[in-house]
Amino acid sequence: MSFLNRMYRLSTFVRIPRMYEPQRQSIAPAAAATLADFLSSTREQYLRDVQDASGKAQNWTVVMGNEAGDLDTIASSIAFAWLRTKVHNQPSISLLQMDRDDLDLRAENLHALSLAGISRPKDQLLFVTDLIDFHTFPSHKFALVDHNRLSSSFNPKEEPVVVALVDHHADENLYLDSAEPRIITPSGSCASHIATLMDNVDIPPELADLLLSAILIDTDGLKPGGKAIDVDRKAAEFLISKSSFALSLNTLQTNDTTPPTAPYEMDFIKTLSEELSTKKNDVSHLGPRDLLRRDYKQYEFVLPWHPDTPIIRAGLSTVPVKLADWAANGKLESESEAWMKERGLHILGVLTAYRGASKGKRKREMAWVIQTHSPPTDNFNYDALTKRLWSGLKADEVLDVKEHKKFGNGTLDNIQGNFPHLQVRVFTQNPHATRKVVAPVLKTIMEGQNS
Numbered sequence: 001m002s003f004l005n006r007m008y009r010l011s012t013f014v015r016i017p018r019m020y021e022p023q024r025q026s027i028a029p030a031a032a033a034t035l036a037d038f039l040s041s042t043r044e045q046y047l048r049d050v051q052d053a054s055g056k057a058q059n060w061t062v063v064m065g066n067e068a069g070d071l072d073t074i075a076s077s078i079a080f081a082w083l084r085t086k087v088h089n090q091p092s093i094s095l096l097q098m099d100r101d102d103l104d105l106r107a108e109n110l111h112a113l114s115l116a117g118i119s120r121p122k123d124q125l126l127f128v129t130d131l132i133d134f135h136t137f138p139s140h141k142f143a144l145v146d147h148n149r150l151s152s153s154f155n156p157k158e159e160p161v162v163v164a165l166v167d168h169h170a171d172e173n174l175y176l177d178s179a180e181p182r183i184i185t186p187s188g189s190c191a192s193h194i195a196t197l198m199d200n201v202d203i204p205p206e207l208a209d210l211l212l213s214a215i216l217i218d219t220d221g222l223k224p225g226g227k228a229i230d231v232d233r234k235a236a237e238f239l240i241s242k243s244s245f246a247l248s249l250n251t252l253q254t255n256d257t258t259p260p261t262a263p264y265e266m267d268f269i270k271t272l273s274e275e276l277s278t279k280k281n282d283v284s285h286l287g288p289r290d291l292l293r294r295d296y297k298q299y300e301f302v303l304p305w306h307p308d309t310p311i312i313r314a315g316l317s318t319v320p321v322k323l324a325d326w327a328a329n330g331k332l333e334s335e336s337e338a339w340m341k342e343r344g345l346h347i348l349g350v351l352t353a354y355r356g357a358s359k360g361k362r363k364r365e366m367a368w369v370i371q372t373h374s375p376p377t378d379n380f381n382y383d384a385l386t387k388r389l390w391s392g393l394k395a396d397e398v399l400d401v402k403e404h405k406k407f408g409n410g411t412l413d414n415i416q417g418n419f420p421h422l423q424v425r426v427f428t429q430n431p432h433a434t435r436k437v438v439a440p441v442l443k444t445i446m447e448g449q450n451s
């Protein structure tokens with residue numbers, strides 16, 4: 001069926017009075033309680049079971065997104081926990097890998113959550129910091145969404161097992177025997193894969209709203225030529241048919257003779273996308289430290305080319321503001337050094353994404369900082385690491401880096417005099433290569449055998 005036909009069917013479906021709706025095959029009971037009720041009650045129940053000495057917490061599946069905590073990760077983990085609990089009868093709790101207070105760093109998340117009826121997210125959602133008092137993590141069954149490697153910081157008493165995996169990042173080929181489903185395929189948004197799994201399910205409208213918001217943020221409102229691919233467009237159509245926005249706004253076609261409208265052309269989709277992206281891009285209230293930690297992911301690499309194969313730790317911060325506006329005059333170096341110390345990093349990559357002033361073109365810079373304060377092992381060869389990183393980045397055809405005109409060797413003339421323990425390089429890069437592209441390149445540079 002063509003895209004237009006499918007849309008036409010969708011608009012027909014939404015337009016007709018509810019009592020004439022075709023009976024959709026549903027494997028879930030009618031959604032009586034709201035999404036917010038579901039979240040509050042599972043959170044309460046989980047925390048009660050965690051306190052219970054008889055090990056009830058082991059029956060739960062902990063559903064986690066990645067530690068960058070964008071809307072995709074939050075929406076995907078909430079929705080997947082709901083699906084497993086309500087439809088597959090597997091008690092599951094969504095756990096956010098962030099500090100409760102860090103929720104404030106992303107205004108678009110707070111907005112989308114409140115549109116989905118989650119108006120007190122700090123009380124209604126579960127954060128890793130809520131479980132910090134436990135020496136061993138209280139559950140051992142995990143479902144991962146929007147990433148596909150369980151962080152090494154989870155160390156339950158029983159061997160951890162990843163029972164399900166839904167993601168759209170590069171596949172690290174883990175949990176091949178234990179994860180069911182194990183879905184790792186490209187998409188603009190992981191939320192689209194989750195929505196696809198709910199095809200025959202009677203989902204609460206707020207959950208459709210939340211997933212739809214995540215897809216719109218990740219795909220720039222589903223605009224053609226953007227990051228949306230077919231799975232995102234199909235998921236959005238399905239979610240629109242279930243969402244409270246569509247039902248209340250009544251913006252879909254009402255006249256048989258007008259051609260059907262694609263989601264990205266619908267008024268309420270345009271408005272919602274714009275609202276979310278305005279909130280996302282307004283980070284004017286954030287200082288450099290918040291910019292570095294707001295959208296941050298961390299990795300560990302084993303270095304097979306180095307004697308005694310040490311493990312190093314690297315971080316990648318995505319920042320929606322160009323360096324000149326927040327990182328000049330040594331700020332990049334001092335703030336990076338402080339953040340690297342806090343997280344125990346050997347390498348930090350700062351990836352900026354913004355629009356150029358003149359024609360509004362997409363642009364990206366990447367600043368790389370290597371710190372030599374605290375080597376991972378005695379006799380660690382920082383020269384080899386540094387050379388390897390610079391030459392690996394320059395050789396990558398997709399990244400297509402060029403020396404940054406203004407900050408090529410850092411934001412100060414005398415880096416070595418001011419920051420004796422830092423090595424810094426700054427590049428401009430392919431404007432389409434996001435962290436999803438950069439992270440696997442970094443892994444290959446670090447973990448490749450050849451020097």
Ligand SMILES: [Mn+2]
Pocket residue numbers: 072073146168189190
């Ligand atoms: Mn994602």
